[in-house]
Amino acid sequence: MNAPITEHLAYLLAQANREINRQLELRLSKEGVPVEQWRILKVLSDGDGHSMGELADAVLLNHPTLTKMIDRMVSDTLVYRVQDPNDRRKVLMFISDRGKVLCKKLNSLAVDQEEHILESYGDKPTSELKRLLESLIDSSN
Amino acid sequence: MNAPITEHLAYLLAQANREINRQLELRLSKEGVPVEQWRILKVLSDGDGHSMGELADAVLLNHPTLTKMIDRMVSDTLVYRVQDPNDRRKVLMFISDRGKVLCKKLNSLAVDQEEHILESYGDKPTSELKRLLESLIDSSN
DNA sequence: TTGAAAATATTGAATATTCAAGAATTGAAG
DNA sequence: CTTCAATTCTTGAATATTCAATATTTTCAA
Secondary structure (H helix, E strand, C coil): CCCCHHHCHHHHHHHHHHHHHHHHHHHHHHHCCCHHHHHHHHHHCCCCCEEHHHHHHHHCCCHHHHHHHHHHHHHCCCEEEEECCCCCCCEEEEECHHHHHHHHHHHHHHHHHHHHHHHHHCHHHHHHHHHHHHHHHHHCC | CCCCHHHCHHHHHHHHHHHHHHHHHHHHHHHCCCHHHHHHHHHHCCCCCEEHHHHHHHHCCCHHHHHHHHHHHHHCCCEEEEECCCCCCCEEEEECHHHHHHHHHHHHHHHHHHHHHHHHHCHHHHHHHHHHHHHHHHHCC
16 A cells, blocks of 8 residues: 555645644634735735735735735725836735734734744744745745 | 744745645646545545545545535545445445546656655655654644 | 737636535433 | 434535636837
């Protein structure tokens, strides 16, 4: 017989991702915000304008999904669109003041989670895991 | 400023998972099968009957999604349902002969991928990463 | 300079997922 | 034994995601 599915890297990643994501979702739900929106706010919180393509890459969403999520966030006045003056094909996304306030709250919820992981999983394993994940991602490009 | 999103464990996991999953998807698409169906076949390939609840846990899908995916797989005669004689609330899923044949092909495609990762990423980092992921998952329960 | 190809974002239809409710069966307390 | 709560799975409606097509702008070669 072949190796069981629980030994495949793809499966272990999916499982770990699912679990950690579930925990984070649970915390962010206190503010009624999906994980993807937190990512968007966090990327935009540098105050710069980011094009949709750039954003889609950064927040791990494909274009149409991002467009529709941004539509919602614009309705909620968390972010706003500006046409890029240098390339009018592009739309630059900016975070609003309301978005910044929300983002701060979300950050602290996310930090709570990271601290919880550090406690139960350990300091060294966590940083070692992060290092390995980064290098796996690098080696996949 | 807060830590950038790229330093959060949740983000790194999502990114790595997305990338590895994308690669696996690409291989399995040669047989026109989504990753989740491969997982289902693999779990069932022990020949035992598995209840829907058990399966849903194992393949990281929630109940209704699994039910509908199983409906498709039953249509394709890859698996079949049998009512559990000991507990008639339960449905036991079995893999068919056709399912077994397909599963073998998929396994070798998946093994290809694992080997590709081992080559580009290295033998030791891979097993170390797997170990850390397993223990993260453990510590989250 | 013009026109074709590439890049960027959005839209709408098709598909898939999720949530909440329902049906069937079992378990267990009174 | 009966009844009520819990377990298991499925269904249908609401929601979200994806694919393919479209519109707009830019790039670049002829």
